[in-house]
Amino acid sequence: MACAAGVWGARAEENECRRAPSLSAGPVLAPGRVSAPGRTAFVKDGLARAGCPDPGPACRERAYLVTGDAVILGERRGAFVCASYRGAKDEDVGRTGWIPAEAVAVEPAPPVAVEGWLGTWKQAEAQIRVTPGDKPGTLAVAGDATWGGGDPDRVRRGGIHTGEMSGTVVPVGDAASFAMGENGTLPVQTGGESDCKVWLRRLGPWLVVDDNLACGGMNVTFRGVYRRTP
Numbered sequence: 089m090a091c092a093a094g095v096w097g098a099r100a101e102e103n104e105c106r107r108a109p110s111l112s113a114g115p116v117l118a119p120g121r122v123s124a125p126g127r128t129a130f131v132k133d134g135l136a137r138a139g140c141p142d143p144g145p146a147c148r149e150r151a152y153l154v155t156g157d158a159v160i161l162g163e164r165r166g167a168f169v170c171a172s173y174r175g176a177k178d179e180d181v182g183r184t185g186w187i188p189a190e191a192v193a194v195e196p197a198p199p200v201a202v203e204g205w206l207g208t209w210k211q212a213e214a215q216i217r218v219t220p221g222d223k224p225g226t227l228a229v230a231g232d233a234t235w236g237g238g239d240p241d242r243v244r245r246g247g248i249h250t251g252e253m254s255g256t257v258v259p260v261g262d263a264a265s266f267a268m269g270e271n272g273t274l275p276v277q278t279g280g281e282s283d284c285k286v287w288l289r290r291l292g293p294w295l296v297v298d299d300n301l302a303c304g305g306m307n308v309t310f311r312g313v314y315r316r317t318p
Contacts, residue, residue: 103134103141105170105186108312109160111263111287111298119292120161120171124191127152131168131186141168141186151183158292160313164189174211174294174313182211182313200262200290202227209295209314213237216297216314221256227264229288230254235307251304253284262290268303286310 109117122128130149132140140147153159153173162170169189174182202220205227209216216231235249236242255266255273265287267279276285284303289296295314303310 103165103186105133105141105163105165106135106184108182108184109162109172109296109298110311111265111289111296112285112300115163117289117291117296118161119195119197120159120169120192121195122153122155122157122159122187122191123193124188125155127154128187128191130183131188133186141165143167143188149185151185153187159187159192160291160294160296161192161194172313174315176315195292197262197291200259202259204290205259205264205295207316209316211312211314214310214312214314216295216310218295226256226258228254228256229264229266229286231310233304233308233310235305235309249305249308251308251310253286253299253303253310255286257288264288 129152132147132149134140137147157173159171159173167189168186169192170184171187171192172182172184202225205218206220207218209218213235214231214233216229219228221228232250232252237248242248253268255268257264257266257273265276267274267276268284269279274283276287279285282302285300286303287298293315295316297310297312297314299310301309
């Protein structure tokens, strides 16, 4: 069931925790699992209600996690941690929110071999395919995404925005990144401002992806938590 430098700081001041996990800025992510018995309710952030997160009932949300649910852990604020959950269905957009830090246990991240990246990964309105690159130890990454594809009215009107990305990378353990230059793949640090930049991380059963919102039409993004298809 169901957090960029200046931008991140502004959001943190508002205790925000509601977006898909960020790889380009913010805290280092870690895998975790809900260890508290029964249900663990999500807690509102400061944008939803002033003074939250707080353990009082006014900040408690109806959405909850249950014992054993795998989560991605981000920023910690006092007694709370920003957690992201993603269900097994491709159309599941997941949920990110504050939960009590005492209700979750951090799990060690096992080593990720090149083979651990391979496959087709999906989330709502986006798909990424990772295949072996032409050279040993490299990965070929290609994806396509839409915005508005889940809205039947937009589909009828042809108001869907699309995007795509591709690159060849050498993963460093569980992380990889690249920029799409005019003449091919570039290190993300040397990509231009208007180049599509992508960050990826294998974390537990997921592929976590972030981008700079320059990989397609308006509102199109690859950012999110993906599950590998069988």
